[in-house]
Amino acid sequence: MSKQAPVIEATKRDRLGTRYARRLRTAGRLPAVIYGHKKDPVAIDMDLKQTLLVLHHGSRLLSVSVEGKAETCMVKDLQFDYLGTNVIHMDLARVDLTERVTVQARLNFIGTPAGLKVPGAIFRTISETVEVTCTAADIPSEAIPIDISHLEAGAFLTAGELGLPPELTLEEEADTPVCRIAMVSEEEEEPDEAAEGEPEVIGEAEASDEAAADGEESKDE
Amino acid sequence: MPRMPKRTKYRKQQRGRMKGNATSGNYVAFGDFGLQSLETAWVTARQLEAGRIAAAHYLHRQGKVFIRVFPDKPISKKPLETRMGKGKADTDYWAARVKPGTVLFEIAGVPELAAKNALARVAMKMPTRCRLIERRLTV
Numbered sequence: 054m055s056k057q058a059p060v061i062e063a064t065k066r067d068r069l070g071t072r073y074a075r076r077l078r079t080a081g082r083l084p085a086v087i088y089g090h091k092k093d094p095v096a097i098d099m100d101l102k103q104t105l106l107v108l109h110h111g112s113r114l115l116s117v118s119v120e121g122k123a124e125t126c127m128v129k130d131l132q133f134d135y136l137g138t139n140v141i142h143m144d145l146a147r148v149d150l151t152e153r154v155t156v157q158a159r160l161n162f163i164g165t166p167a168g169l170k171v172p173g174a175i176f177r178t179i180s181e182t183v184e185v186t187c188t189a190a191d192i193p194s195e196a197i198p199i200d201i202s203h204l205e206a207g208a209f210l211t212a213g214e215l216g217l218p219p220e221l222t223l224e225e226e227a228d229t230p231v232c233r234i235a236m237v238s239e240e241e242e243e244p245d246e247a248a249e250g251e252p253e254v255i256g257e258a259e260a261s262d263e264a265a266a267d268g269e270e271s272k273d274e
Numbered sequence: 275m276p277r278m279p280k281r282t283k284y285r286k287q288q289r290g291r292m293k294g295n296a297t298s299g300n301y302v303a304f305g306d307f308g309l310q311s312l313e314t315a316w317v318t319a320r321q322l323e324a325g326r327i328a329a330a331h332y333l334h335r336q337g338k339v340f341i342r343v344f345p346d347k348p349i350s351k352k353p354l355e356t357r358m359g360k361g362k363a364d365t366d367y368w369a370a371r372v373k374p375g376t377v378l379f380e381i382a383g384v385p386e387l388a389a390k391n392a393l394a395r396v397a398m399k400m401p402t403r404c405r406l407i408e409r410r411l412t413v
Contacts (some may be wrong), residue, residue: 108411128413135295135375136310139411157412175337175383178306182412235383237338251365253281 058116058125059107065119066096078141087117087126089147094118102135105140111195113156117145125150127189150190155224156217157182158193160215164202171206177235183212184224191220201232209233276319278368284352286362296375299366302409304340305380307389313402316369317378319345325379325396332392337384339392342377343370372402 074084083101088094097119107115113128115184126145134141159182168174187193199215204235213227245274292314302308311317316331329339351366352358372378379396381389390406397404 113413131411131413133410135297135300135303136312137375137407140411159412173335177338177382181409225382237335237383238344242300254285255283256280 058114059112060116060118060123061099061104061107063097063099063119064118066098074142080104083140083143085143085145087119087124087145087147091146091224104143108140109117111159111193114121114148114189114192114194115145125157125189127154127192137209147205148189150188152189153186154189154192155186156192157195158185158217158221161196161198162201162232163198164200164235166201167206168204168206168208171236174206174234176201176204176232178192178232179230180232183215183217183229183231185217186224187221193221195219199231204232204234206234207236276323276368277345278319279344281315282346283407286365286386287362290347290371292371292373294373296373298404299377300375302377302380302407303342305338305382305389305395306384306409307381307386308342308407309393309396309400309404310407311372311376311377311400311402311404312374313372313379314374315372315402316347317345317350317372317401318349319335319368320376321399321401322370326346328395328399329379329392332395333384333388337389337392340380340390341381342380343372345370347371351413369379376406377407382412407413 063085066077067122074194077084078101082098083097083104084098086094086096086129096157097117098183099117100228115126115128117126118125125148126142127148129146130144131140132142148236162176162178169176197215197217201210204210209230210232212223212225212229212231215223215231219222300310322343326339326341333339337370345368347369348365349367349369350363352363378400379393381392384392394407
């Protein structure tokens, strides 16, 4: 759990818009906005490298110092560029450390599942995060370690079985699967008979049936 | 067997135009590693199948390969030595529309090195420049 939120120095942005944000990014800054707690939103920019380092270490609670005044904020959203690699903007929400917030807690699966010894078994992550509620001070600063060494082939691990720390309250259904040991079938890509040749055209078959029915009716007359 | 739709609303399509970047299907969603296109192209069903086979052979049936695009666009082609006119030709092959950023393949359940090597082989079968990506930061 986070003991102390990392401090990030930020400056207020006077000029807003795509053009100015782009100039900031080329200068190694990350545009961001702070909002929440019924105060006016503040457009800021912060050092990109330092922010990314903090984010990659897993911190989602930051102490943002704007013009000497520090505010505790939670990372609410990240915007990526078109290739999904670079962070181009960050949303920060003001929080009190005693306030209860809903966050996505990341999971770190540790251990080698027993079921992987079975030929054709693979470990599949269904969800890398679970939705939890906690006080802002208890927002996990790193991924929660989950032991999966007991998982047998074909077995699921559900959200209720994760064994989360007591300060985190699970918000998802307890039977939501999180990961499993899946069996890769020998012949996954069987040639589909329906997919061979020409695909069926919707409407044409019905039209031909109707035409045939009409023909039969006219014969009867 | 190359992939194609089972049912379609219309037998033939106009060529259309692709501009801009991918706004959906542009991040790793199912696997651990993905192959992302950096260019615009029609990726044919044969190319996708070649990529799948390349990955499956390298991985020796370990792990799981996800194909994130589906060839649902019929491409028609006139036969050789045919005069112009007489209407639009029959469908020759099926293709998936791919824009820069589209994730083509994903691999799950194998170590990083194996996934990277497999996707490098898949990339050789693709008509576009590709790069390998991992899951991105989540909030």
